[in-house]
Amino acid sequence: MLKRAQALFLSLLSPAIALAMAGGVSAESATRQLNMPQGVTEVSQAAYDIHMIMMWICTVIGIAVFGFMFYVMYAHRKSRGAVAANFHEHHVVELIWTIVPALILIVMAIPATSALLKVYDTENADIDIKVTGYQWKWQYEYIGEGVKFMSELRTSQDEIYGRAPKGEHYLREVTQPLVIPTGKKVRFLITGNDVIHSWWVPDFGVKRDAVPGLFTAAWAKTDVPGTYVGECTELCGIGHAFMPVVVEVKEEAEYNEWLAGKKEEAAIYKSTIGKEWSFDELMVRGEEVYERSCAACHQSDGNGIPGVFPALKDSPIALGAKEGHIAVLIDGVAGTSMQSFADQLSEVDIAAVVHYERNAWGNDVGDITQPVDVLNYKQGQ
Amino acid sequence: MAHGPATLADGWGKYISRWVFTTNHKDIGTLYLWFSFAMFIMGGAFAMIIRAELFQPGMQLIKPEFFNQMTTMHGLVMVFGAIMPAFVGLANWLIPMMIGAPDMALPRMNNLSFWILPFAFAILTSTLFMEGGGPNFGWTFYAPLSTTYAPDTVNYFIFGVHIMGASSIMGSINIIATVMNMRAPGMTYMKMPLFVWTWVITAFLLVAVMPVLAGAVTMMLMDINFGTSFFDAAGGGDPVLFQHVFWFFGHPEVYIIILPAFGVVSQIIPTFSRKPLFGYSSMVYATAAIAFLSFVVWAHHMFTVGMPIAGELYFMYATMLIAVPTGVKVFNWITTMYRGSLTFETPMLFSIAFVILFTFGGFTGMMLSIAAADMQYHDTYFVVAHFHYVMVAGAVFSGTAAVYYWLPKWCGKMYNETMGKVQFWIAFIGFNITFMPQHFLGLAGMPRRYADYGLQFADWNMVSSIGAFMYGGAQILFLFNVIRTIGWGKPTDDPQVWEGAEGLEWTLPTPAPYHTFATPPEVK
Numbered sequence: 001m002l003k004r005a006q007a008l009f010l011s012l013l014s015p016a017i018a019l020a021m022a023g024g025v026s027a028e029s030a031t032r033q034l035n036m037p038q039g040v041t042e043v044s045q046a047a048y049d050i051h052m053i054m055m056w057i058c059t060v061i062g063i064a065v066f067g068f069m070f071y072v073m074y075a076h077r078k079s080r081g082a083v084a085a086n087f088h089e090h091h092v093v094e095l096i097w098t099i100v101p102a103l104i105l106i107v108m109a110i111p112a113t114s115a116l117l118k119v120y121d122t123e124n125a126d127i128d129i130k131v132t133g134y135q136w137k138w139q140y141e142y143i144g145e146g147v148k149f150m151s152e153l154r155t156s157q158d159e160i161y162g163r164a165p166k167g168e169h170y171l172r173e174v175t176q177p178l179v180i181p182t183g184k185k186v187r188f189l190i191t192g193n194d195v196i197h198s199w200w201v202p203d204f205g206v207k208r209d210a211v212p213g214l215f216t217a218a219w220a221k222t223d224v225p226g227t228y229v230g231e232c233t234e235l236c237g238i239g240h241a242f243m244p245v246v247v248e249v250k251e252e253a254e255y256n257e258w259l260a261g262k263k264e265e266a267a268i269y270k271s272t273i274g275k276e277w278s279f280d281e282l283m284v285r286g287e288e289v290y291e292r293s294c295a296a297c298h299q300s301d302g303n304g305i306p307g308v309f310p311a312l313k314d315s316p317i318a319l320g321a322k323e324g325h326i327a328v329l330i331d332g333v334a335g336t337s338m339q340s341f342a343d344q345l346s347e348v349d350i351a352a353v354v355h356y357e358r359n360a361w362g363n364d365v366g367d368i369t370q371p372v373d374v375l376n377y378k379q380g381q
Numbered sequence: 382m383a384h385g386p387a388t389l390a391d392g393w394g395k396y397i398s399r400w401v402f403t404t405n406h407k408d409i410g411t412l413y414l415w416f417s418f419a420m421f422i423m424g425g426a427f428a429m430i431i432r433a434e435l436f437q438p439g440m441q442l443i444k445p446e447f448f449n450q451m452t453t454m455h456g457l458v459m460v461f462g463a464i465m466p467a468f469v470g471l472a473n474w475l476i477p478m479m480i481g482a483p484d485m486a487l488p489r490m491n492n493l494s495f496w497i498l499p500f501a502f503a504i505l506t507s508t509l510f511m512e513g514g515g516p517n518f519g520w521t522f523y524a525p526l527s528t529t530y531a532p533d534t535v536n537y538f539i540f541g542v543h544i545m546g547a548s549s550i551m552g553s554i555n556i557i558a559t560v561m562n563m564r565a566p567g568m569t570y571m572k573m574p575l576f577v578w579t580w581v582i583t584a585f586l587l588v589a590v591m592p593v594l595a596g597a598v599t600m601m602l603m604d605i606n607f608g609t610s611f612f613d614a615a616g617g618g619d620p621v622l623f624q625h626v627f628w629f630f631g632h633p634e635v636y637i638i639i640l641p642a643f644g645v646v647s648q649i650i651p652t653f654s655r656k657p658l659f660g661y662s663s664m665v666y667a668t669a670a671i672a673f674l675s676f677v678v679w680a681h682h683m684f685t686v687g688m689p690i691a692g693e694l695y696f697m698y699a700t701m702l703i704a705v706p707t708g709v710k711v712f713n714w715i716t717t718m719y720r721g722s723l724t725f726e727t728p729m730l731f732s733i734a735f736v737i738l739f740t741f742g743g744f745t746g747m748m749l750s751i752a753a754a755d756m757q758y759h760d761t762y763f764v765v766a767h768f769h770y771v772m773v774a775g776a777v778f779s780g781t782a783a784v785y786y787w788l789p790k791w792c793g794k795m796y797n798e799t800m801g802k803v804q805f806w807i808a809f810i811g812f813n814i815t816f817m818p819q820h821f822l823g824l825a826g827m828p829r830r831y832a833d834y835g836l837q838f839a840d841w842n843m844v845s846s847i848g849a850f851m852y853g854g855a856q857i858l859f860l861f862n863v864i865r866t867i868g869w870g871k872p873t874d875d876p877q878v879w880e881g882a883e884g885l886e887w888t889l890p891t892p893a894p895y896h897t898f899a900t901p902p903e904v905k
């Protein structure tokens with residue numbers, strides 16, 4: 001910690017700051033980034049430009065106003081023998097400092113308007129991707145491609161709670177990033193499933209609220225391949241800080257390959273859904289799923305948070321009939337933050353986590369929940 | 382007729398009933414001020430918990446669930462418990478003395494409007510100890526996080542907000558009635574001190590928007606308990622409706638917080654410049670203009686919600702306009718100092734810091750008003766920095782300045798100047814160490830209301846936390862200085878207290894007697 005403080009002190013003195021201020025990101029020291037990123041799209045560039053214009057205008061006005069103020073504080077001190085004048089109005093001056101700022105505003109409004117027009121230019125997209133905010137993960141659906149998946153935080157609870165060292169990409173890594181191609185205009189159709197979230201990728205200049213019952217559109221087109229990290233920016237409950245956005249931009253050929261792979265995966269998955277899983281296989285997979293999707297509320301030890309999130313340990317549902325337990329995951333519990341997981345988890349994952357919950361923390365029901373059980377329940381609906 | 386107030390010498394029973402049943406504007410002002418300071422300390426403690434958790438990446442001290450309760454309670458307690466009652470307290474003490482009235486127009490309602498407040502906050506705070514915990518949905522309590530997904534204790538929160546709203550409305554009606562009816566002969570509207578003017582305008586804002594807030598929480602109550610779907614998309618409602626209603630209250634609310642602060646510094650700067658306020662009438666018009674504009678800009682808090690572009694453009698242009706009257710005020714304050722004879726006692730230091738830091742917050746406000754850029758700033762630490770520059774360095778600094786400025790008049794004792802200055806410098810430096818880096822954090826991509834963050838944000842968060850502890854420490858010094866003054870300060874009986882002070886309150890004896898202006902003064 002002392003070391004960090006020391007490094008920090010040095011960085012304060014270092015001209016790197018001035019550089020970072022003027023030029024945005026310097027790759028080697030993302031930790032010292034002080035300014036808005038320029039990003040890799042037209043929209044992010046426009047936001048950056050108008051941000052810099054505003055900042056310079058404010059800086060110039062600030063220097064003038066505060067400069068004058070400091071001069072007054074120095075020159076007109078009583079201790080220097082200053083004697084107070086007695087004027088208290090001057091119509092011409094007052095008129096000037098009303099009109100001049102108004103004129104400056106009109107000038108600022110022009111680039112501000114054109115930047116906004118860019119943000120709203122969502123027509124004629126090449127690819128449409130539906131982005132849905134869930135408590136506390138993102139779902140991406142490639143419209144018309146039959147590809148849909150969840151993107152969840154990959155950082156472990158152990159790292160978060162200091163039981164394991166924090167990795168380089170702490171809280172900025174996900175199970176499956178969103179992948180888009182270079183050179184194509186991608187439109188994001190953003191909505192929410194439960195509460196309001198907000199989908200933000202700074203390097204794209206895209207931030208849009210994910211509101212239940214409403215679709216909003218944003219777009220990105222870039223020629224720069226790479227990995228871009230963003231965040232959820234609307235308070236959405238306890239997992240708010242733990243649902244990052246990661247987007248990988250790939251060259252078109254690579255993207256197509258990736259998409260084909262995804263489609264294949266989906267097909268393979270469909271064909272293996274009937275497989276019999278062993279007790280232990282399900283426990284291992286179930287624990288993984290539980291930690292990712294359930295532990296935030298029901299806690300790793302299954303004790304929940306009294307009054308907010310019920311315990312699963314010794315719970316009548318976990319100890320009761322298998323069907324009832326599956327039903328809670330598939331249907332959710334209306335009017336609570338227990339949502340339906342039918343769309344978020346695969347049959348295998350639901351089976352595994354149900355199995356895990358029935359056989360962990362001293363819940364030893366001892367039965368086995370297979371993916372077919374989940375499928376049967378879904379089909380029986 | 383003149384009877385003194387009960388003191389401790391009359392026994393505890395009499396002393397307590399004096400405060401409980403008092404209808405004296407000075408007593409009620411005192412009650413408001415102490416209550417607000419208590420809330421300030423409580424809200425500050427919540428902030429210290431937040432900053433301690435954010436000192437390092439990772440969850441160290443508390444869980445995210447409690448973190449969210451802390452950010453929510455911090456915001457609610459500071460806005461509704463600390464800042465607003467502080468200015469109502471000042472209004473109670475000062476408005477009658479400034480306009481030459483013997484008391485407020487509606488003294489019994491005055492008593493009621495204060496005494497329901499502690500109950501509101503007791504109800505709100507008690508939720509922290511209940512099953513389910515306190516409100517955890519942010520001080521802006523967006524639905525459906527605050528309805529369908531809220532803990533059951535949200536009903537207590539709603540009840541608490543209703544009571545606070547009732548208290549504010551009563552307080553405002555009282556101020557409007559007092560100023561309209563009880564000015565001394567000759568005290569025309571355009572002769573009223575600026576603090577009175579800003580408060581009248583604030584009172585109108587309050588009367589206009591508190592019912593809107595009450596409407597918002599009532600709709601929540603219906604959604605939660607009675608099966609309506611105002612904000613529930615599944616039932617045909619609209620979560621965005623909540624935001625429109627909230628910000629129709631919320632934006633005027635931020636001006637409710639700052640206008641009385643404008644009033645305070647407009648009293649203090651002329652005193653220590655020994656020169657009348659520059660541009661008095663333009664100050665009044667600018668205040669009115671700001672108040673009017675504050676009703677028509679609310680959706681600048683919602684640029685990312687997906688409004689049609691026409692809406693975005695309108696709200697952007699309207700918001701930019703606020704800079705004009707705000708600029709007029711800043712220029713007037715500085716010109717008041719120009720060719721004055723300046724001294725820098727503690728109230729003046731806080732007022733000058735107010736002008737500088739508030740203006741800085743105004744600059745970031747201008748930047749935020751640019752919709753395309755706001756898409757990057759929105760809901761990041763940049764916004765947190767912006768509103769702390771205007772609300773802490775604005776409202777809280779001016780409140781502190783006001784206490785130091787009028788305390789000698791209230792209790793007839795001088796505070797310790799050195800201690801005041803030390804407090805000022807710790808507060809000023811601590812404040813900037815806390816909030817300046819938050820601009821960088823926000824621009825670099827750290828969202829607000831995050832219980833934990835990526836490693837690249839670690840450095841500035843640590844700096845910010847250190848600054849916050851410093852700023853917190855300054856408040857302890859403040860408390861100590863005030864108590865020391867009241868108990869053991871150097872007595873003074875100079876009516877004017879400050880060499881350059883002007884206004885009716887400075888014609889009264891020091892300390893101000895329990896009853897003042899029983900016969901109205903003549904104002905030329």
Ligand code: HEM
Pocket residue numbers: 521635636638639681682700701703704707742743744745746747749750751755758759760764767768771772775776
């Ligand atoms: C020149 C004057 C000002 C302008 C143009 C301005 C503009 C803005 C804008 C556009 C936002 C929304 C930012 C976002 O959420 O993305 C904002 C937020 C905010 N402003 Fe200002 N502002 C000004 C002065 C003030 C003052 C005087 C106060 C109060 C004393 C204030 C308090 C706030 C608060 C509390 C928020 C954040 C609310 C929240 O989301 O929790 N602002 N301001």
Ligand SMILES: [Cu+2]
Pocket residue numbers: 631632635678679681682
């Ligand atoms: Cu606003």
